[in-house]
Amino acid sequence: MSESSPETARRIASEARDRVRFEEEALALADQVYRVARHLAGSREEAEDLMQEAYARAFRSWRSYQSGTNLRAWLLRILTNLNIDHGRRQQRRPDTQPLEAGDYYLVDRLEEAGGPLSDEERVDQRLSQDNIVAALSAVPHDFRDAVVLVDIGDFTYADTAQILDVPIGTVMSRLHRGRRILKQELAQEVAAR
Amino acid sequence: MIDCERCEEVMQPYLDRDLDAVEYAEAERHLDACCYCRRRYRFETELRRYVRYVVSEPMPLELKERLAALRLAL
Numbered sequence: 117m118s119e120s121s122p123e124t125a126r127r128i129a130s131e132a133r134d135r136v137r138f139e140e141e142a143l144a145l146a147d148q149v150y151r152v153a154r155h156l157a158g159s160r161e162e163a164e165d166l167m168q169e170a171y172a173r174a175f176r177s178w179r180s181y182q183s184g185t186n187l188r189a190w191l192l193r194i195l196t197n198l199n200i201d202h203g204r205r206q207q208r209r210p211d212t213q214p215l216e217a218g219d220y221y222l223v224d225r226l227e228e229a230g231g232p233l234s235d236e237e238r239v240d241q242r243l244s245q246d247n248i249v250a251a252l253s254a255v256p257h258d259f260r261d262a263v264v265l266v267d268i269g270d271f272t273y274a275d276t277a278q279i280l281d282v283p284i285g286t287v288m289s290r291l292h293r294g295r296r297i298l299k300q301e302l303a304q305e306v307a308a309r
Numbered sequence: 310m311i312d313c314e315r316c317e318e319v320m321q322p323y324l325d326r327d328l329d330a331v332e333y334a335e336a337e338r339h340l341d342a343c344c345y346c347r348r349r350y351r352f353e354t355e356l357r358r359y360v361r362y363v364v365s366e367p368m369p370l371e372l373k374e375r376l377a378a379l380r381l382a383l
Contacts, residue, residue: 150368171376239355245363
């Protein structure tokens with residue numbers, strides 16, 4: 117039997133404290149992680165499953181988290197990897213997407229349909245919450261991931277690149293195209309109603 | 310001065326503050342003079358804010374409890 121010196125006991129106690137602190141910090145971020153996870157996943161149920169799997173894995177591998185780095189990004193990296201492992205990448209690939217319209221496409225369509233936007237008019241007078249949610253879920257995953265992480269999760273390009281494990285240039289081009297595809301989808305939503 | 314087509318191309322990097330000083334100044338000059346583009350920039354800014362707002366769903370309380378239950382036993 118190994119001798120349990122006071123030093124060993126102190127080390128064990130200190131590690132337990134670190135682990136508890138890690139778990140508390142990770143749980144405190146759960147709301148923010150969920151906000152992003154909800155739209156990385158295809159549905160609410162999928163998002164909840166992913167959250168549980170990601171947190172279980174995070175708690176198991178807490179030692180590989182480097183204290184002081186971005187814990188929210190670390191958690192989302194785990195979650196994104198799990199999401200990819202679940203085979204959703206079997207969906208249509210980005211290079212099969214048609215070339216998207218320009219950035220003024222949506223506002224041009226809205227003005228055609230309902231007259232020029234006035235200075236006081238708010239976006240929600242022309243687009244409903246349902247329009248937005250449906251359009252976002254229609255954006256192909258690779259592009260949606262970038263839009264969700266940057267525009268909803270407030271991650272920097274660099275953090276997003278790390279989470280998705282792609283170069284920053286790829287994040288920027290997916291974000292750019294993703295926003296345009298979102299607007300195209302919105303224009304279709306509005307035309308269909 | 311840049312035209313409306315170019316102004317449309319630089320809208321995203323402009324709003325992301327990802328343009329160099331010269332490009333930024335050119336876009337500003339165009340926007341000062343063109344209410345068509347100005348309206349579109351304002352729309353994009355609001356749209357981004359609106360998207361972020363409407364898609365934010367609070368985490369179900371019960372999920373929070375399930376996550377807390379995953380903590381490793383001491």
